Amino acid sequence: MTPMEWEVLALAVVVAVCCALPGVFLVLRRMALMSDAISHSILLGIVLAFFVVQDLTSPLLVLAAAATGVVMVWLVELLHATRRVKEDAAIALVFPALFSVAVLLIARHAGDVHLDVDAVLLGEIAFAPFRRLELAGRDLGPRGLWLMGGILLLNCAFLAAFYKELKVSTFDAGLAAAMGFSPVLLHYAFMSTVSITAVGAFDSVGSILVVALMIAPPASARLLTDQLGRMLGLSALLAAVSAGSGFFLAQWLDASIAGSMATMAGGVFLLCLLVSPDRGVVAELTRRRRQRLEFARLMLTIHLLHHEGGAREEEENRLDHLPEHLRWSPDFALKVALRAERDGHIHRERGGRLRLTPLGREAARHLMTH
Numbered sequence: 001m002t003p004m005e006w007e008v009l010a011l012a013v014v015v016a017v018c019c020a021l022p023g024v025f026l027v028l029r030r031m032a033l034m035s036d037a038i039s040h041s042i043l044l045g046i047v048l049a050f051f052v053v054q055d056l057t058s059p060l061l062v063l064a065a066a067a068t069g070v071v072m073v074w075l076v077e078l079l080h081a082t083r084r085v086k087e088d089a090a091i092a093l094v095f096p097a098l099f100s101v102a103v104l105l106i107a108r109h110a111g112d113v114h115l116d117v118d119a120v121l122l123g124e125i126a127f128a129p130f131r132r133l134e135l136a137g138r139d140l141g142p143r144g145l146w147l148m149g150g151i152l153l154l155n156c157a158f159l160a161a162f163y164k165e166l167k168v169s170t171f172d173a174g175l176a177a178a179m180g181f182s183p184v185l186l187h188y189a190f191m192s193t194v195s196i197t198a199v200g201a202f203d204s205v206g207s208i209l210v211v212a213l214m215i216a217p218p219a220s221a222r223l224l225t226d227q228l229g230r231m232l233g234l235s236a237l238l239a240a241v242s243a244g245s246g247f248f249l250a251q252w253l254d255a256s257i258a259g260s261m262a263t264m265a266g267g268v269f270l271l272c273l274l275v276s277p278d279r280g281v282v283a284e285l286t287r288r289r290r291q292r293l294e295f296a297r298l299m300l301t302i303h304l305l306h307h308e309g310g311a312r313e314e315e316e317n318r319l320d321h322l323p324e325h326l327r328w329s330p331d332f333a334l335k336v337a338l339r340a341e342r343d344g345h346i347h348r349e350r351g352g353r354l355r356l357t358p359l360g361r362e363a364a365r366h367l368m369t370h
Contacts, residue, residue: 005251007129011145012243012261015125015201016213018152020239021159022194023214024232027222028170033088034073035214037095038191039198039207041072044102046202051105062199069195070188072098125204125257144204151200158193159232162186167228209258213239216265223269223276242268296336299326301345301364304356319352 001009026035045068049061072094079090128144140146159166165186169176173183194214201210221234246261253260274281303326307316315321322333337354340346345360356364 004129007142007145008126008257009244009247011128011142011148011204012125012247012257013240014145014148014152015205016217016239016243016261016265017236018148018155018197019201019210019213020217020235021152021155021232022190022197023218024221024228024235025166025170025190026194026214027218028228032215032219033091034076034191035194035198036211037072037076037091038069038195039202039210039214041095041098041102042066042069042195042199042202043207044068044098044105046199047102047105062196065199065202066192066195068098069198070192073188073191073195128204144200147200148204151197155193155197158189162189166190205258205261209262212262212265213242216262216269217242220269220272223272223279238268238272239265293336293339296326296328296332297340297343297345298363298367300336300340300354301356301360302367304346304354305361305364305368308356308361314353317354319348319354 023035026032042065045065046061048068049058049064053060075094076087076090079085079094080087085093129142131143133140133143133146165176165181168179169181169183169186176183176186198207198210198214201213205213217239218231218235220238221231224234225231242265243261246264247257249255249264250257250260272280275283277283300322303322304317307313310316316325319333319337320330322328322337323330326333328336337346337348340360341348344357345363347355347357349355
């Protein structure tokens with residue numbers, strides 16, 4: 001790999017980790033749509049600041065964009081406070097309006113600069129190494145890498161300083177207020193960091209990938225653990241894996257790096273969704289299969305107890321009669337009988353006769369009396 005390719009890879013990983021850390025709290029607060037809203041609404045701040053300074057490299061663009069993100073959050077809270085609409089509806093009303101105004105301004109007044117809609121939505125991280133940071137005549141590397149590295153340090157410092165407060169306010173805002181600190185103030189401080197993160201990543205990877213990196217790795221980590229500390233670490237790790245694998249996938253396919261990163265982030269989430277030990281699809285199917293088998297075992301003990309000592313006991317309490325009486329397939333009936341025998345609830349005699357053990361008889365009676 002060339003030095004420039006290493007720079008792109010490093011920037012991709014830093015952007016991914018930087019977006020994933022605050023994304024954990026967005027996922028836990030069920031505010032995934034807010035990341036989409038912020039990443040789109042900040043465009044209006046960029047456009048308005050550009051009209052003032054006429055310089056795409058001005059730091060005023062970053063400040064204006066971050067402020068626009070906070071204003072968007074405030075407008076959503078204000079609309080939601082009227083109790084006329086729910087929070088998700090308020091988000092869906094505010095951010096399209098702000099984003100639409102920005103797109104109209106770009107189309108009408110910024111057609112001769114590279115501030116176009118395609119760049120805004122998709123970005124192109126491959127061009128980041130061409131925008132260099134120079135200090136005293138020395139080339140220090142891509143400007144975006146320094147910017148995102150600084151924002152990553154800011155996010156880490158904020159999370160470290162307010163970890164306990166964020167944890168409490170995320171899961172119980174009432175308890176947070178009772179403990180003496182303002183959940184509202186903390187909420188806007190946190191949303192300011194989300195806005196700054198979105199602004200920093202906006203230029204390199206576009207708004208679509210910002211949303212993907214803020215939500216997909218944290219959602220994947222949420223499937224793997226319930227502990228907040230581990231979730232933050234796993235989210236950063238999965239984000240870095242998504243970014244790195246997306247970069248090499250883009251090289252192999254000769255495709256968009258940002259698009260490949262988003263694809264791999266989605267692939268990692270799909271993998272976690274399938275194999276998560278507690279919440280995964282495979283675990284859920286296994287759990288349902290086990291529950292079905294357990295319920296069938298209990299039904300078998302009740303069936304045997306019901307006919308025990310009766311005139312038709314010899315016929316009813318036979319393995320080959322279960323499919324007819326309980327509407328089970330022969331294979332499933334055998335599986336249930338083997339499970340019940342292994343648990344010590346029945347005993348299989350020669351000829352397929354099934355008899356309850358004292359443990360099985362007690363279990364069946366307990367079920368029938370409760």
